[in-house]
Structures are given as C-alpha cells and as structure tokens.
Amino acid sequence: MTYTALAVIAVVAVVVFDLLVMRTRLLRRRAFWIAYAIVAFFQLVTNGVLTGLRIVRYDGAAIVGSSTPSDGVPPFMGDGRIAFAPVEDLAFGFALVVLTLVLWVWLGRRGVERTPYAGPPRFEYPGRADDPRS
C-alpha cells in the first residue's frame, strides 16, 4: 500500500476511534481544535526541517508528489508538498496527535490520574476569568 492510502486510512481510523470506539468525542471539542492548530503549525516547522534538509527522504511511488531529489531541496510548496513535507505527513501527524489525545482523555475518564487537572496558569493575563477554585 502507498503512504497516501495508509495516511487516509489512518485519519479515518482515528476519527472512528474517537467518536465511535472510545467515545471520547475529542473531535467535537473546541479545546482539541485549538490545541491541534498550535501543534499543526509546529509540525509544519519541525517537519519542514526534517524533510527540507532531506534528513527524511520520500519515494515518489508512495506519495502524491515526486521523490525527494537526490541533488537538491524538494519544493517548499506544490508537487504534493507543504513546507517541504509530503501532504501525507499532515495526515500522519493528525493521526498521531488524535490517537495520543484520545488515549490520554480515555485514561483520565477511567480514573487513571484524572487529577490534578491542569491550571491555573502562574501568571495573570488580560481577560482571564476569575478562578472559582481560588
């Protein structure tokens, strides 16, 4: 199977895992999507380094775009690449993050170190709501 096919399957699998199997329903939560947006940005940066410097090289037969060139930098954008990395890497990263966070939330729900909850932050910032615990 190609990387493209596996990446699509992985995305479908983690969506089903979250919504139907574990019923953690992270994909329906605002907190998840804000966190994912932050993670995805840094994934593009770090993955761009790994792929742009050709530390990891891809075979064109396995991805939408072409093989990582042996004598130069892959395209920053286009030819199936975003920030040097194959678009498949975004799906790979999404599956990695969703699987992780579903397991984290599921364990908490089962009572595995559910607490102490995160927060509150150590610093004040504008617009911060009053903490009912304090």
Add this chain to the structure above:
Amino acid sequence: MSHLAYVGVLAFILVGTAWLEVFLRTRVYTRWRRLVCTVAPVVVIFSVWDLYAIASGHWTFDDARTTGIVFPGGLPLDEVLFFLVVPIASILTLEAVRSVKRWEIGDEPAGSVVDGVRGGDL
C-alpha cells in the same frame, strides 16, 4: 555533530513545550503514569507503521544526520523518539489550552462542571 540533527529537532520540541508544565501548570509530567500508559501504545503502533513504510521503501533516512542507532528492520532510534516526543508535546498543548481557557476535554466526571465553566462542546 550532524548525527544529532534529527534528535536536535526533537530536543527543540521538548524544550519548547517544557515551559507549559511550569508556567501554565499543565501537570502532564506530574501525571507520569498516565503519560506512560498513553504514549506506550502510540510508540508501538507508529513504529509498526514506520517499519512497514521502511520495508516498502516509502521513506529513507540520512545516515549522516541520524544517530546511527538502528533497531532491527531499519528503524532508527530517532524515529522512535519522535513517536515519544510529539505525543508528549501534544498532550502538553491540550492541557495548556485547558489551563488557560478552562474548557473541558472530556475526562471530567460525568455531569460535573469544572471551574464553573461548561461549553467545551462545539
């Protein structure tokens, strides 16, 4: 030094997220047992995917810029560490959002209202 290029990126991710534990009190490393139980299956599953991809020739690694420590099947230590570090950073980020926004993530007791705030659901 170039052998540390890949793990250098991983170190950047670890250092870049560590402050969340201190200043936003994410309490992820504090809950290290839950962290281990979360990350262990993720490392296994994605290492299996990686092994399949390596065997199928989907991707290869630059021997000069990875540690050179390779598991059977051609899986570099660097990749296994990636499957450890990125999940940790993801959990720290989710808990950081919870810390700042006080939104629920779904592990709260049923029917509870954490911090007096509901509305985690879209």
